[in-house]
Amino acid sequence: MTDTPDPDLVERLDRLLPQTQCGQCGFDGCRPYAEAMARGEADIDRCPPGGNAGARALAKALGVPAKPYDRSRGQHKPGEVAFIIEDECIGCTKCIQACPVDAIVGGPKHMHTVIDDLCTGCELCVPACPVDCILMVSDQQRGANGST
Structure with missing residues (x-):
C-alpha cells in the first residue's frame, strides 16, 4: 500500500x-472510493449502483479477479432518478441539502423539482423528505409522468 495512489489509475477507476x-461503498463519494482502491485499501465489489458489470470493469482495470458486487451494500437499480410529487412538496429544502450533486432546485416554502439530467439516482433525498413526496422512477416512468 502507498499513501499517494497513482493519479492516472485513480482517474481510470473514478471514470468507471x-x-x-x-456512499453505499462506505466512502464519501466515487473519487474517495477510487483512491482507496488504487491504494489497495478497498475491494472492487463495494458499488451497488455499478452492479456486477461495474465490479468486472474495476477488476479489469486493477488486474484482479472479477467477482459480483456485494449485495449487502444495496440493490443495483439502473436507470432510476428522483421524482418529486410537486403538489405534495412543502418546500422544506431537506431534499436539497441531502442531494450530493445539486440536482434538486427550489426555494424555502416553495415546491422543489429534480433536474433529471443531473440526478444520479443515489436515493439520499428519499429518506430526507418528511412528507414522502419523492419517488424513484425508471426511464419509462419518467416519460409517463411527463417529468423529462
Missing part, C-alpha cells in the same frame, strides 16, 4: 464508477 456519490 457511476458517479452517484451515494
Whole structure:
C-alpha cells in the first residue's frame, strides 16, 4: 500500500464508477472510493449502483479477479432518478441539502423539482423528505409522468 495512489489509475477507476456519490461503498463519494482502491485499501465489489458489470470493469482495470458486487451494500437499480410529487412538496429544502450533486432546485416554502439530467439516482433525498413526496422512477416512468 502507498499513501499517494497513482493519479492516472485513480482517474481510470473514478471514470468507471457511476458517479452517484451515494456512499453505499462506505466512502464519501466515487473519487474517495477510487483512491482507496488504487491504494489497495478497498475491494472492487463495494458499488451497488455499478452492479456486477461495474465490479468486472474495476477488476479489469486493477488486474484482479472479477467477482459480483456485494449485495449487502444495496440493490443495483439502473436507470432510476428522483421524482418529486410537486403538489405534495412543502418546500422544506431537506431534499436539497441531502442531494450530493445539486440536482434538486427550489426555494424555502416553495415546491422543489429534480433536474433529471443531473440526478444520479443515489436515493439520499428519499429518506430526507418528511412528507414522502419523492419517488424513484425508471426511464419509462419518467416519460409517463411527463417529468423529462
